[in-house]
Amino acid sequence: MLCSRLRPFVRSMSTTALPASSIPLLTTVPAVRQWREAARKENKSVGFVPTMGALHDGHMSLVRRSLAENDLTILSIFVNPAQFAPHEDLATAFLCIRRSLATQEIRTASAVFLPSVKDMYPSGFNQDPAAQKGTFIEVKGYGEQMEGKSRPTFFRGVATAVIKLFNAIEPTNAYFGQKDIQQCFIVKRLCGDLLLSHPDPEHIHIVPTARDPFDNLALSSRNAYLSAEGRKLAPTLYRALKVAEQAWNDGFQKVACVERATDLVREVAGTSDEAQIRLDYIEFNDSDSLEPLESTQCREPGSQPVLLSGAMWVGSTRLIDNIVLEMIL
Structure with missing residues (x-):
């Protein structure tokens, strides 16, 4: 149910070239600010779920959490070009947006924010970081590890886009999925710094990863790119992480835990000719500094929570997953 101050604005909003929707589609920064101001005047709390399109059940778990904890919930759909290196498939990501809008089944959220690249980057945007002009944000010392090793410009793009979205929407609470755990911790750090x-750091909520109920594959828009054979092999990453977790809980040093997980991936890779799988990394990182643990480090009761994460290629699709050890989210 829309609050009374929002109805006149919704009627006047232009949705040219957008599919029919019972949810307000806000396409400009002034529009979303007007929507937010109306909510503020009615003392409504606002939950925010940022997405890059290709909506799936993982996103819905974030929406459900927001709906349970806020008066209003707003989603954003924005394919952020600053998160994509020149070799990554930006065109495919934009295609995902069109598909998600065309098949949108979310009928309980209060609004969807659909900013353009021009809105989000008023100074213009060049996908080559060396040629970019304008304001960009880096969270120094926290974006170079884990995913940052394989995607060196990624978290610069994440931090820049997230702060812009927060400035436009000013949410009471924001919700992120644990599957992108490094992003979650960086966003918390960003809000504090x-x-x-x-939101403030305490109102950044990390929602446990939504998984396939049959094989525990982390739900992701990238899963749609897997071949039939690749889909069968994709849960190998999570299985490997679980092997590493068990070894960690049994008191083995980090290097031995990683070796056991790596051996599992290598063993599975040797059984398939149709969909090649290749491990990118499996790593244990400190949840505060995000620095890798020492190779000889092992579990210490009551110690700082540890991030056990990994990435693996299945054919041309790169999947990520993680387990947070000794931590209740």
């Missing part, structure tokens, strides 16, 4: 109040 920049003294944000909407």
Whole structure:
């Protein structure tokens, strides 16, 4: 149910070239700010779920959490070009947006924010970081590990886009999936370092990864790119992480835990000719500094939570997953 102050604005909003939707589609920054101001005047809390399109049940778990904890929930759909290196498939990501809008089944959220690249990057955007002009944000010392080793410009793009979305929407609470755990911790750090109040770090919520109920594959838009054979092999990454977790809980040193997980991936890779799988990394990182643990480090009762994460290629599709050890999210 829309609050009374929002109805006149919704009627006047232009949705040219967008599919029919019972949810307000806000396509400009002024529009979303007007929507937010109306909610503020009615003292409504606002939950925010940022997405890059290709909506799936993992996103829905974030939406459900927001709906349970806020008066209003807004989603954003924005394929952020600053998160994509020149070799990554940006065109495919934009195609995912069109598909998700065309088949949108979310009928309980209060609004969807669909900003353009021009809105989000008023100074213009060049996909080559060396040629970019304008304001970009880096969270120094936290974006170079884990995913940052394989995608060196990724978290610079994440931090820049997230702060822009937060400034436009000023949510009471924001919701991110644990599957992208490094992103979650970086966003928390970002909000604290920049003294944000909407949201502050305590109102960044990490929602446990949504998984396939049959084989525990982490739900992701990238799963749609897997071949039939690749889909069968994709759960190998999570199985490998579980092997590493068990070894960690049994008191083995980090290097031995990683070796056991790597051996599992290597063994599975040797059984398939149709869909090649290749491990990118499996790593244990400190949840505060995000620095890798020492190779000889092992479990210490009551110690700082540890991030056990990994990435694996299945054919041309790169999958990520993680387990947070000794931590309740």
